[in-house]
Amino acid sequence: MKFKRDVSLAKHSTMRLGGPAAYLVEVTKREQVAEAVSFADDNNLPVVMIGNGSNIIWSDGGFRGVVIVCKIKYYDEFKENDFNSYVTVGSGENWDSVVARTTKSGLSGIEAMSLIPGTVGATPIQNVGAYGQEIADTLVSVEAYDRQSKSFVSIPKIDCRFGYRTSRFKNEDKHRFFITGITMHLTRSTMVRPFYQALEDYVKTNNILEYSPETIRNAVMAIRRSKMPDPAEVANSGSFFSNPIVSAAEFKTIQTKFPGVVAWDVGEGKYKLAAGWLIEQAGYRGVYDPETGMATWGKQAMVLVNQKAKSTRDLLIFKQKIIDEVSKKMGVNLVPEPEYIGG
Numbered sequence: 001m002k003f004k005r006d007v008s009l010a011k012h013s014t015m016r017l018g019g020p021a022a023y024l025v026e027v028t029k030r031e032q033v034a035e036a037v038s039f040a041d042d043n044n045l046p047v048v049m050i051g052n053g054s055n056i057i058w059s060d061g062g063f064r065g066v067v068i069v070c071k072i073k074y075y076d077e078f079k080e081n082d083f084n085s086y087v088t089v090g091s092g093e094n095w096d097s098v099v100a101r102t103t104k105s106g107l108s109g110i111e112a113m114s115l116i117p118g119t120v121g122a123t124p125i126q127n128v129g130a131y132g133q134e135i136a137d138t139l140v141s142v143e144a145y146d147r148q149s150k151s152f153v154s155i156p157k158i159d160c161r162f163g164y165r166t167s168r169f170k171n172e173d174k175h176r177f178f179i180t181g182i183t184m185h186l187t188r189s190t191m192v193r194p195f196y197q198a199l200e201d202y203v204k205t206n207n208i209l210e211y212s213p214e215t216i217r218n219a220v221m222a223i224r225r226s227k228m229p230d231p232a233e234v235a236n237s238g239s240f241f242s243n244p245i246v247s248a249a250e251f252k253t254i255q256t257k258f259p260g261v262v263a264w265d266v267g268e269g270k271y272k273l274a275a276g277w278l279i280e281q282a283g284y285r286g287v288y289d290p291e292t293g294m295a296t297w298g299k300q301a302m303v304l305v306n307q308k309a310k311s312t313r314d315l316l317i318f319k320q321k322i323i324d325e326v327s328k329k330m331g332v333n334l335v336p337e338p339e340y341i342g343g
Contacts, residue, residue, distance in 0.1 A: 001025050001032050003039065003066075009058040012050060012069065014117065014231035014238075015304075015338075017312045018058025021067040028071045028092075030152065030180040033145045037178065040066040047147075048341060049178045051092065051119030054231060054238060055126065059342025060312045070121055072180055075101065086140065088183045091121025095128075103213035107186035109138040111213040112199065114220040117231050117238055121179040125169040126337065127162045131220055132196040136162035138184040142169075144177040152180070164272075165242050165337065191216055197264075198223055227300040235306035236297070240319070241275040241334045254330060276302040278332055282325040294318035 003025045009018035022045065025036050033049070040047035046065035050056060072090040075098065079085045085107055089098050095118050103111045112131035122128065123135040124142050139162075142155045155177070161168040169177055190211040194200050202219050203211070229236050246254070251271040255261050258281065262274035279285060279301035286298030293308030294315055304322075309315055323334050 001027065001035060007067075009053075009062055009067065012067070013053035013056050013058055014236060015053075015057060015306050015315065016235040017060075017306060017309060017315060019060050019062025019312075021063045021065070023066045024069065025066065026069045026071050028073070030072060030143075030145065033068065033070075033072075033178050033180060034150070034152075036066060036068045037145060037147055041147075046175075048175060049121070051122050052094075052117070054117040055122055055338045057237065057312060057315065057336075057338045057340045059340070061342055063341055068178070070119065070180075072121075074181070077105065083188050085186050085188070086183055087186055088181060089120050090181050091119060091179045093120045095120055095123060099217065102186055103217045106188050106213060108189045108191065108213045109133070109184065109186040110135070111217045112191065112196070112220055114217045115224045115228075120182060124160060124162075124167055124179060124182060126165050127167050129165070130196075131199045131223075132191070134162075135182075135184075136160070138186055140183040140185050142177075142179055143181040143183075144179045147176050147178065153177075164245060164266075170339075227297075228303060229297055229305060234297075236303055237338045239275070239300075239302050240304040240336055240338065241279070241302050241322075242337050243272045243275045244278075244332050244334060245270050245272050246332065247271075250331075254332070258330070273332060275334060276300055278326050278330050278334065279322055282322065282329050284322050284325065289318050289321070292318040296322070 003023045005023060006020045007024040009021050010016050027033050027036060037047055049068040049070055051070055070092040072092040074090040076088045077085055087102060096115055098120060099110050099114050112133040116128055116130060124139060127134055127136050139157045144153055146153045199219060202223055248269045251263060262277040263271045266272050284296050285301035286296060288295040292314035295305050295307050297303035297305055326332055326334050
């Protein structure tokens with residue numbers, strides 16, 4: 001392993017903003033994770049592990065510690081029987097490449113999460129999901145280095161404390177566990193209608209009657225490409241805000257004022273609101289802000305893009321403008337999805 005000094009973190013964020021890392025090191029084996037964490041501890045430095053930076057916003061001051069870039073790659077499939085398979089993958093694998101490989105094998109469970117940017121290791125942290133599927137549906141266990149016990153552990157799904165776009169890895173145990181791999185339980189089956197609305201509309205419009213994993217993957221990719229910018233071409237972090245969840249009473253109040261509100265009943269007297277719709281109603285769809293050089297994507301308002309921003313401060317100012325306007329007009333508080341890391 002080679003520890004590099006003062007590396008620009010703008011190169012390690014799809015938003016392409018941020019200051020330098022005091023130290024940066026790439027790891028290709030799980031044992032190297034333990035070594036990198038030990039180096040940080042020995043030097044009394046904070047430490048964080050990342051993939052390709054698709055869900056990270058770095059501060060302008062950078063990170064005055066050790067940034068571990070995970071490049072741990074492996075893919076193993078265990079076929080239990082004709083219906084069930086268990087897939088174990090390294091946390092540094094590209095997530096969409098894993099989805100492509102599983103769907104090609106006829107396995108269902110993650111096909112609706114096609115084209116989500118990032119690496120495998122980020123999926124349990126955010127409990128990543130899209131179009132009616134989320135990683136919690138298929139995850140069996142997480143392999144990680146536990147900074148507290150200084151050992152590698154296997155954490156079963158039940159102990160991950162998954163919620164909507166959250167987990168123990170994002171909250172109470174943030175930066176305690178360094179994920180090195182996950183195991184998923186996938187099946188040779190097909191998704192069952194009715195689908196998530198956008199997917200349902202697509203299969204109806206295109207007269208798709210067969211719902212194999214590959215067919216659904218192709219449909220999802222077509223939908224995402226029509227709405228979302230490619231981070232390789234346009235600096236962005238994907239969906240910047242989580243879809244807020246409100247009580248039935250709050251939803252009724254919003255619906256009375258805005259009859260066209262886009263929302264989904266998620267049970268237990270709660271509704272999930274479409275963040276993109278809220279931002280659009282606040283007047284921020286396809287808007288370029290000359291003060292900050294930031295903009296919202298014209299085809300999907302919940303995507304913030306860096307057109308000419310010179311600093312993370314520009315992004316934070318623009319983000320707050322949107323949050324304040326949505327709160328003022330809709331009475332709803334938007335919460336960013338990407339993790340802000342500073343210091």
